[in-house]
Amino acid sequence: MSRRRSLGPKKKLALLLGAATVAGGGAFVMANTSNAAAPPTTRSAADSTVCQGLATALGNNQRFIDGQRAEPDAQSAARIANREAVIEEIKRKQEASGCVAGESAQDSGAAQPEQPAAPSQPAGNEQDGQAGEGGTAEQDGQAGQDGQAGGAAAGEQVCTGSTVTLSGEDGAPAASSNQFPAGTRLKVTNLDNGRSTTVEVTSVSGSCVLLNDAAFEQVREPGKFLIRRAVIEKVG
Numbered sequence: 659m660s661r662r663r664s665l666g667p668k669k670k671l672a673l674l675l676g677a678a679t680v681a682g683g684g685a686f687v688m689a690n691t692s693n694a695a696a697p698p699t700t701r702s703a704a705d706s707t708v709c710q711g712l713a714t715a716l717g718n719n720q721r722f723i724d725g726q727r728a729e730p731d732a733q734s735a736a737r738i739a740n741r742e743a744v745i746e747e748i749k750r751k752q753e754a755s756g757c758v759a760g761e762s763a764q765d766s767g768a769a770q771p772e773q774p775a776a777p778s779q780p781a782g783n784e785q786d787g788q789a790g791e792g793g794t795a796e797q798d799g800q801a802g803q804d805g806q807a808g809g810a811a812a813g814e815q816v817c818t819g820s821t822v823t824l825s826g827e828d829g830a831p832a833a834s835s836n837q838f839p840a841g842t843r844l845k846v847t848n849l850d851n852g853r854s855t856t857v858e859v860t861s862v863s864g865s866c867v868l869l870n871d872a873a874f875e876q877v878r879e880p881g882k883f884l885i886r887r888a889v890i891e892k893v894g
Contacts, residue, residue, distance in 0.1 A: 713757070751883075820866050837867075
């Protein structure tokens with residue numbers, strides 16, 4: 659007759675521990691595989707104020723490039739190259755913020771929230787307010803050509819109804835505009851936090867006023883790339 663070998667208590671315990679280890683390792687691998695398979699959540703301008711601000715900044719720079727290509731001059735090539743570099747930086751910020759990289763306010767389906775009512779102003783500034791509220795490059799450009807905003811007196815509120823975003827450019831605090839010539843000084847106040855900054859216009863853009871990164875940082879709310887309620891004054 660054959661003899662059946664029985665396992666001692668120590669060997670049984672060792673076998674049970676080994677089986678538990680293998681089972682636990684398999685569950686750990688499955689959990690890791692499941693987590694790795696889950697795609698990261700990407701938000702659009704319609705889902706996030708941060709994404710909407712970045713999309714607006716990218717769209718402003720794209721409109722500026724389109725304008726330079728439509729009516730080029732001796733400096734257009736350099737300006738376009740600069741703005742293309744700015745757009746690439748904005749795309750990196752979009753990706754880092756979990757937004758759709760390359761999304762522009764021009765093709766975004768984000769619903770624009772209702773803007774606060776613009777204060778009453780002289781008839782001479784009516785078209786300027788409409789350009790800010792409408793937010794189209796064509797309207798902004800027309801207001802700048804008419805000189806209504808650019809010819810405002812010191813201390814007068816301008817760009818009524820416009821939102822303010824960043825151009826993505828580096829350097830000391832400064833602004834760019836399609837309505838004010840270089841050297842104009844503007845005061846931008848964020849009504850949502852009461853912070854303000856006074857900057858000099860140093861370059862041309864596709865909007866009434868864009869702040870570079872350093873200037874925008876002085877008035878922004880944490881995590882936001884768009885100022886919805888802003889007061890812009892010409893101070894010199």
